[in-house]
Amino acid sequence: MKFKIRYATQLVGLFVVAAVGFALVVLVALGTGQGWFEPTHTYYTTVSSAAGLSAGMSVEYKGFEIGRVRGYELTKEDNVKIEFFVRGQYLDLVDEDSVVELTGIPLVGGELLLHRGIAETEPIPDESFIPSWDSPEGRALREEGRVVVSRPDDALSRIIADIDPILERVPRLLDSTLELIAGADATLSTMEREVLAQLEGPIGELLSSSNQLVRRLDTTVAEAEATLANVERLSEDVAAAAATFRDPEGIIPQLLGPGSASMILEDEGQLYRRVDNLLAEMEDTMREVHTLTRFVGTQTPQIAGLLEEGREALELGHDVLLGVRNNPLVRGGIPERMPAPAPFEGERDARF
Amino acid sequence: MVSGIGRAVNERISNLLYALGFAVEVFRAIPEYLSSGRTRARILVAQVLFTGVEALAVVAALSAAIGAVIIIQGFNLLPALGQEQLIFVILIAVITREFGPILTAFIVVARSGTAITTELGHNVVSHEIEAYLATGINPISFLVVPRLLGVTISVVLLNIYFNVFGLLGSYAVSQFVSPIAFDVYVYGLFDAVTLTDLFTSVTKSLVFGVIIALVATYHGFAVARAATEIPQRAIRSVGHGVVLCILANTVITLVSYL
Numbered sequence: 001m002k003f004k005i006r007y008a009t010q011l012v013g014l015f016v017v018a019a020v021g022f023a024l025v026v027l028v029a030l031g032t033g034q035g036w037f038e039p040t041h042t043y044y045t046t047v048s049s050a051a052g053l054s055a056g057m058s059v060e061y062k063g064f065e066i067g068r069v070r071g072y073e074l075t076k077e078d079n080v081k082i083e084f085f086v087r088g089q090y091l092d093l094v095d096e097d098s099v100v101e102l103t104g105i106p107l108v109g110g111e112l113l114l115h116r117g118i119a120e121t122e123p124i125p126d127e128s129f130i131p132s133w134d135s136p137e138g139r140a141l142r143e144e145g146r147v148v149v150s151r152p153d154d155a156l157s158r159i160i161a162d163i164d165p166i167l168e169r170v171p172r173l174l175d176s177t178l179e180l181i182a183g184a185d186a187t188l189s190t191m192e193r194e195v196l197a198q199l200e201g202p203i204g205e206l207l208s209s210s211n212q213l214v215r216r217l218d219t220t221v222a223e224a225e226a227t228l229a230n231v232e233r234l235s236e237d238v239a240a241a242a243a244t245f246r247d248p249e250g251i252i253p254q255l256l257g258p259g260s261a262s263m264i265l266e267d268e269g270q271l272y273r274r275v276d277n278l279l280a281e282m283e284d285t286m287r288e289v290h291t292l293t294r295f296v297g298t299q300t301p302q303i304a305g306l307l308e309e310g311r312e313a314l315e316l317g318h319d320v321l322l323g324v325r326n327n328p329l330v331r332g333g334i335p336e337r338m339p340a341p342a343p344f345e346g347e348r349d350a351r352f
Numbered sequence: 353m354v355s356g357i358g359r360a361v362n363e364r365i366s367n368l369l370y371a372l373g374f375a376v377e378v379f380r381a382i383p384e385y386l387s388s389g390r391t392r393a394r395i396l397v398a399q400v401l402f403t404g405v406e407a408l409a410v411v412a413a414l415s416a417a418i419g420a421v422i423i424i425q426g427f428n429l430l431p432a433l434g435q436e437q438l439i440f441v442i443l444i445a446v447i448t449r450e451f452g453p454i455l456t457a458f459i460v461v462a463r464s465g466t467a468i469t470t471e472l473g474h475n476v477v478s479h480e481i482e483a484y485l486a487t488g489i490n491p492i493s494f495l496v497v498p499r500l501l502g503v504t505i506s507v508v509l510l511n512i513y514f515n516v517f518g519l520l521g522s523y524a525v526s527q528f529v530s531p532i533a534f535d536v537y538v539y540g541l542f543d544a545v546t547l548t549d550l551f552t553s554v555t556k557s558l559v560f561g562v563i564i565a566l567v568a569t570y571h572g573f574a575v576a577r578a579a580t581e582i583p584q585r586a587i588r589s590v591g592h593g594v595v596l597c598i599l600a601n602t603v604i605t606l607v608s609y610l
Contacts, residue, residue: 004401012400015408019509022516027550033542 040067040085043124045100045132050080052110053102059084061114066090069112084112094130095121097146101133116148117141374573375566378496385497392498399502403464404509410459415447415514416521418455422446423522427529440544447518448549449608453556454601456510457564460503461593465568468499469589472572473582481573496569503568504561511557552608559604560597567593 004011031037047053050072059067067086075081082102086094097117103110115133124130131137141147385392426439472495475481484491523537571589575581 004405008401009397011405012397015400015405016505016509019512023512030542030545030547030550033539034546036547 035087035089039088041088041091041094041123041126042070042083042085043094043126043128043130044081044083045130046075046077046079046081046135047102047132048079048134050074053080053082054110057110057112059086059100059112059114061090061093061116064090066093066114082112086114091123094123095119096124097121097141098124098130099133099138099141099147100130118146118148371566371570374570377492378500378566378569381490381493381497382501384490384493385501388493392494395494395498396502399499400506400509402467403460403503404506407459407463407506407510408513410463411456411510411514412517414455414459415452415516415518416524418451419443419447419518419520419522420525423526424529427526437540440540443519443522444541444544444549447522448515448545448553450601450605452511452514452518453507453553453560454597456507456514456557457560457597458594460507460510460561461564461568461590461597464503464506465564465589465593466586468503468565468568469572469586470582472569473575473585474579476573476575477577477579477582496565499569500562500565503565504558507561507564508554508557511553515553548608552604556601556604559600563596563600564593567596 053069053072055069055071057069058065059069067084067090069082069084072080072082082100084100093114093116095117097119099115099117101113101115103113131141133139133142138147142149422443423439426442427436430436430438430442475495481491484494519541523532523534526532526537568589571585571592575585
């Protein structure tokens, strides 16, 4: 009996046991590595947008995966609620002042970063809310310096991390600047009103009149400046025209100089006479054309008769040719031509 | 022409319904088979031996070669994109999720599917099926169920071996292309694989095993009386088995990403 058939049961048993054993080892190792047998603690946070978010996304702290995103949904308050879990061995990292940040890195994907609070407290209970980075609560915690900002150490993340605070500060800086300008403007207006109010009597009236006069004077000066600017432009145009006139090769001397239009007008009537003769010859030609037209008009019936006779002659010719073609006696066809040898024979046509 | 098309459609529907009825009958016979004696268990062992153990060498060679090709291509292409770490994700996606189940199924279809169809076809031609019926033995329970279980178990186990040899083969080749420590390699694989990957892979193997066994036994019993029908049925068994496995693979892959 063949070895394989004789020990079939053992071979199959080994085949099955090895495969199942390997599968079990892989499952146990995988489960241990990915924390399947570890208790997990669920928390949630809210962000303004789900861009870059996905279920199963890792929750990281200093580059370590401490949990994963379970899911997310749009709330009635128009926010995105993210539910995530943290593994039991990392529970101590989640304290009262913790903040989570949703980051999206191109090509690499996104992650949910956990930033711990400065004050070490007991871990917060399951199902608690952890503020997100951009939420009012998270911003307040950061501004109060109660959060340890921990970011991944790759170059792309560092650049994004450096840009983020700058972009965050620019709108606030602009807002502050606008508020400062508005405040200064209001203060100056108030001061002006108060100073004017305190000045009473002739001096006050004089100052008030002087202020009005100064304002009117400003307006007048502005109008005068505009008028002067117009005058200046006009003067420049006039100066440019005068320069053109003075130029020996300018447009005016070219119009009036030798070979110009003035020479045509100073030919003692020769051009006029030529034009007059030309018109007289054209009149004679038109008269002859008129006479020819009238003659053709009188000859039209005769031309029509000629055309009619020609058409009848063509019909007769057509009938004759048709008769000849249909008559078997007179139809001889084209006689066959006998090929005549060419009298000239070239050197190349010589036969050997 | 229209009546011809109508007849063809009717015949197809009739065959499909018959095949579904056959499948239901096979599944109903499984408890009867499991409660039977040692004789029928030996048929199952023999089936696993022929389908699984004997195909192990082919599967190991094929999977090691595919793993090697993936690792070579990955180490050539991915560094240009700065994504070397994706090699483990690609290995898992290609070997565990896709190639493992489907290539194993193709090998089993080609080797065992044709063998089962031919064997059952010969049984029909030599009137052995009528003899079983005459002696009160249910041919479905005695002939089909052990083959169904044997092929299904073999495909699942061969898929596990395909993964083992594919991932080990890729590691072996990586030592020539870009040497990496074994524990780092294993850690990278464990980091990339998910429970969904494993579940999808095993589900595919189970479904493919059932398809291959049902198609092969169906075509074996479809032989009417002449021995010349046997090779024709064997060819159709391979064609139908491959097509159905590809369709099932597509459906399971789609469902796994939902």
